[in-house]
Amino acid sequence: MEYILIAIVLAIVMLIMAVMAIHNKKLEVAIIAAGVVSLFASVLYLLLAAPDVAMTEAAIGSGLSTVIFFYVLNKIRKNNA
Amino acid sequence: MKYFSLEYISIITGFLLVVIGIWGILTQKNIIKMIIGFTIFDTGLHVIMVSIAYVRGKTAPILDDAVGIKDVADKIVDPVPQALVLTAIVIGLGVTANVSLCN
Amino acid sequence: MLKNSFILAILIAFSLIFVSLFISYEGNDELSNLGKYYAENGVQEVGAQNLVTSIVVTYRGIDTLGEVVILFLTAAIIGFFLKLSKKDSKNGKRVEKLREASEILKTGSQALVPLIFMFGMYIFINGHLTPGGGFQGGAVIATGFVLMMIANPVQKVKHGVLAFVESISGFSFVVIGILGIVLAGGFLDNHILKLGTFGEILSAGAIPIIYSFIGLKVGAELSGIVGSFNEIQAEK
Amino acid sequence: MISPIHIITIALGTAFALGFTGKLSQKISAFIMLAAVGMLTFISAQWVYAFYSGGQETIQIFTAGFKPPYSVNLQMGYQEAVISLMINFVGLLSGIYLFKTLVKQGKNAIAVYIILLMGLNVIVLTQDMFNLFVFLEVQSIATAGLIVLHKKKHAVSSGFKYMVATGIIAGLLLLGIIFAYYFTGSLNIQDFINANMTASKGGAIAVFLILGAILLELKPFPANGWALDVYQSAKPGLSAIISSASGTAVLFVLYKIAAIGSFDSYDLLANLGIITFVGSNLLGIKQKNAQRLLGYSSVGQIGLLVMIIGFGPVLGDKFQFIAFTIVVAHFLAKAGLFWLAGIVKKDNIKKWSALRKKPFLLVLFGTFVFTLIGFPPFPSFFGKWELIMVLAAKSNMIWVAAILLGSFFEGIYLFKWLGYVIKGEVSEKKTIKVPVHKIIPVAIVGILTYVVGFFSSTFVEGGDIINYLPLFFIAALFFVDFLPAFVKNIIAIAGMAYYGYTFLPELYEKDLLRFIFGTIFIGGGILTLIAGFYAKGKRQGFYPAALIMFAGLGGIIQAENMLQFFFAWELMTLGSYILIIRGKRSMPHGYSYMLFSVAGAYLMLIGFAMTNAQAGISLDALSMITSHANLIYLMLAIGFMTKTATVGLHIWLPGAHAEAESDVSPMVSAILLKAGVFGLIILFIAMGAESAGTNPILYILGWLGAITALVGNLAASFQEDAKKLLAYSSIGQLGYILFAFAIMTHLGWLTGITYSINHFLFKAVLFLAIGAVVLRVKTHKMYEMGGLIKRMPLAFIAVLIGIITLSGVPPLSGFAGKWLFYNAVILKGWYFQGAIVFFAGIIAFLYCFRLIYAVFLGQLKDEHRNVKEISIWFIIPIYILIIGIMIFSARPDLILQPIGDAIAGYFPSETLNWNDTTASTTLGYWSGYRVMIIIGIMFTILFAWLALFNRKSKKVKQFNIVYSGERPERPETTHVAHNMYAGYNKALGLLVAPFITQFWNYMSETVKGTAGFVRRVYTGNGQTYALHIIMYLVIIYLIVF
């Protein structure tokens, strides 16, 4: 039962973060928010008994993707500057 | 309350993430945000897949000592979608990287 | 705004599809046929503790191959792009001098990075026993690589080395796959080596070897990708 | 046998190995890659061979040694082998084509290239749904990568759109797959098919998502803007692969998984496919960019194939043949065209005229265009034929109509393009560079189209007896095109003579009607070819085209079944089109000729298909139609009438005939038009004599014939251009012929045949003579000629005899037609039509006189003082024809009597009676022989009399005349040939006002306007395209569920 509560909290945070990722004016915040969505998703995977997936999502989705986004953001900023 | 359980909550979350992701892809002018929409879309899909793998009250498909090797079928969740998600996540990264490149 | 409301309308209509899908979903109380088969026979046939690993590496090894190929493609394309922009930068574009990282970060990373690399390798070598495997391990290695880059932004990424590791492990992957045809039942069959004792490191046939190669390859590729992005963003 | 798994291992091994080859030069890497692709090709080729030679059964390859569904399995069957061979083959050729580019771009690009091919192979072979998804992604990322490598700004943005679109599609596919797994507990396609997922709603949606995603990968209209951008901006070598190889592979995937749906989903696929086919081709009309145009065409063709897949269950055992021929045709032609695009390097299709400097490439271009449209002898012709036959047999006539409409749209822009290539201005002096490694692939696929076409004909019912002999001869002639014209002319005449010899004597016994038309076609062909000796130089391209036309004409005569007939008919159209556009300003006319011909041919095709459905494929089946007979007859009649240029369908003719070369005009006018007449004869025979009184079609055709005669002749008298005048006259004459045959009595038919023979004789004479004159005086305009009788008396006599025959004045054979005509009309009771035709006949005098007066009489122009008599090579055929006229005039009974006997089988009542040389009907009588003698004698006496009185008359210069009190000095002031019948025009000009041209213009503008309007959905924005994809699915979803 406590799992369910955790899951609900996770779900709500993920959704809020997702909306934020898309609608926040600041790109840095958006990128971080997207990373948080991924991170919380990996916790959710753990709850769903999928540790392999959770590891992958954490490493790739919230780790590497975010890094790449920041690089791209940097690049675009420079191009526009 | 049938829907008030782990798998339902997560699958709903998954679907909602997918919708939000598509919304982002379709409406955002900023390309980075479009790509973020993309990753959210992907994450949503993965959540759905993992939820489908879930079997109520079962543990991870790793046959360590806690599970043993007898009557495994009654103890673990479905490993197949998990394997697929693994692949899908990596593919998603490839796609995201490529999309990011194209601007 | 009109356009957005239009899109919203479309999206709501589109969500109908999801709603129907959702309604048809009832959750599982038992495994699917496929899952049951793997649960019952996976151990005998493949000999790996982690069923996900046995599926990823052996039963659906060819998917994994495709997945590795996708990373390879991405790395190759981005690498090519890097080459192009380097050519451009020779024509009058300068590489911006980046801010040096702080001393603490530098020192910390020097100590940390080898540890992270070790951890990544541990993950993929134990892929058949514990959660994790080639991808996770590879990703961890790449994370270490990122740390290295942050600590020392000026340092050039050694793409040649990465490419070499990537290629050689990819090639070995394919060779092992072919050995599977020659020595065992089919492409990527893990029975080219003995299954060994269940639960040990050197068990489950060729899985640890294959997963190691995958890990190396993924690590090299992801590092290459991130490194390339880093260089691209560093240019002006 | 090398296992197909090695397609993967070799490709991947090569790709990975390139990484550690270290400092190896890029060139060597590229060679290694080519060798690897060659190896892939070899593997699939040996499998194809194994299946082809029989004995080989479909095999399954289990990866990891476990049975499916537990592990991924690949399947190698005949179909898979063929598709995989196609992919690898085009990959190999494209690799050769892109060789230099790849070398320049380096190892990364080379590796991506080979992985792309590998991915395509796997999606064809795999039997596992998720595996399919993975390799689809491999394929699309590799494609996007290669697009981006092009390093054009446009390319990068289109790569982005491509990634966005395929990303969404892939996501939806994944969703579908995971739910399919949820419902079936398997990932194997075969299990999906067996599971009958559509039974539950959720399963049905999963199926919907999977099929929808694969369909979207095939770029259905209108959710395909992203794909078009890709076609446009990618490197042509790559576009070739995307269009040919990827398109084919994904189509095969769709075919493979289509069975997971229910029967309804097949229906849906068919619908969406045809929408794509029609819509995409419609949009192509307004397109100017070559590669984008090809993109539209690709999308269209793939839409057609999707439709065929959707019709798979309906088509039954014909499915494989139809799908294969159309796929192969699309595959070869599109690859070839994209490669050509890379050689030409011109975005705007108007600038493709640069191709003209390379005749070899030009021929290849033409080959591909005609392959796409489905002309014989290319494979798509047979595919479309079979498709339409089967559809008609299952009475899916709306589908047939839609397919043909789409094909027609495709024809519109492809022919326009062909026109630009052949006739556009070559502005730049710089010729295009043609590297050898680029031309080899194009040439190979070009040759393959012929080979495959030849083989596919043997699989079609009735196709095995098609006479390929003339085509081989023409092909041989094509390869000696470097010879001087007169050598080729001799070869051509010899070939024609032999061809005639092979079947005409036999026909003389069996079927006199066919014999007569055959003689007109082949004999007339030889005569007009004699005129070809005038040409100097090489005259490249003329002889193959002319002989294709004559081969088609001969084929029509020889045809025993509808396939043969249609094959020959299209061949004839093709040849004549090329002949016509050889003229200097004939392009727009050739274009409209082609469009009318194609549209007409499609109507014929529908008619044939409906007939075949009821009574079989033989031509005799036309008389055994049981239902919708009149509809079929009407469509066939319209089809034939596009060739006879009946009013309403005539606007192509004047320009086409008038602007053609001097010896081509008689071919297309005197000879080619008879093909339509022959078709009508076959049709009327099938309708049977008993329908004469009752069938409204005949009545309408009769009226149409009469109006055509009137309008044609009237328009002819207002022309300023000598050849145009003759061309309009042909319209009028063909109106008579149509009218006469539509009477459907013994006399009517005799009239028609007499007219046909006469028209052949005199129109050949007139066009040859006038054409020869035009060659000498270098103008078509009659008011720029005049007085040429002094310089070219022989031509004058020829024209004089020609117009006497034309106008039907006794004693020459023209009168035979008129006399028969009166009798026929009055006996039939078609008085008003008869009166109109008669009126038209009188108008013929106007233009006849105008022609001869303006060209030969009056004052000789200064600049023509020294022109020579027309070329001897024209005089010879002209006078041979005149001898023919004389014989026919003096002894019409020699020909008409046997014909009368021959058609008495169809029309036994009210025959023409011959008593010695006098013909008589119940109405009247006439003896051509006696009239000829009486007039001859009289003429001689009068001549002698006048000569007697005029012994001493002196010759004076032309200017020795006086008018308005002055002596004229300049010839122009005395020549009134310009706007000669001004008063007449004022009174009756209304009748020839260009209503019909306006009507067709309006039609074409409407089509173009629609195309332009619909094209606005393609905004060029990636987001919009993504929205299209979502909308597409939503709409389908709302319709289906």
Add this chain to the structure above:
Amino acid sequence: MSATMRKIGARVAGRYGIPFYQPWINIIKLYSLRDSITHGVMFYLGPIFRVSGGVGIFLFMPLIFASQHFSNFSFAGDLVLIMYFQFFGMLGMALGAGEGGHPHSAIGISRGLSQFTTIEVPMTLAVISIAIQYNTLSISEIVAAQQGGILHWTLFTNPFATVAAMLSLLGAFGHSPFNLVKAPNEIPIGPPTEYHSSFLGVLRTNAAILHVIEAVLFMNLFFGGAGNWFELIVKSFFIYFWSVFVGIVFPRFRIEQSVQWFLKIPLLLGVIAIIIFM
């Protein structure tokens, strides 16, 4: 006969006019002129064609009903032959004139041909009507069918056809008001421009023949034919004079006017004639 016409015309106009023998004198004079020029072969052949046409029709026409001798060569062809043979002369005339190179002749021809085409329409309708009526195209048979009293003439049995044909006859003769072709004022004697001496003589001879032959044709078709010479002369003379009278009363039409006129009333009459017998 043309003299007679001119005479009447003059009388109506209040002038004295020429003596009736004047045309004959003209012809003889023309033949005997020594000064003669030519423009080429066709200049010769034109008149020959023309006269061949005229004489030819004469030869193919049965003059006297039931007379073996004066049926001429009518066995060689029927009504259709005659109708088409008219063109032979037209064509010859036109060609010869064209050869002359004089612009006026070309204008004359173009006008003549234009008008001629429309004249023929009502004529044809009338002929078709007759052919339906008698179910034959043979002139002899048509005449035969009209024997047995004045009420059997086509004039009475098929009045519409007769009127239509008579109207077109006006044009065929080329007299006023349809004589723009010859246009005495603007162009001296129309197509014969340039012709003179014996050429013109031949043409004038032919003109006379043609007038007679047309009259005879009409007589045969509409007025019961002729049983003997006297009947022939009287009837054809009256037919001829019909056109003379009309010509004197009406002013001249322009070409487009006459074209349109012929395509109105006479055409309508012809159509009615056919409808009656359909």
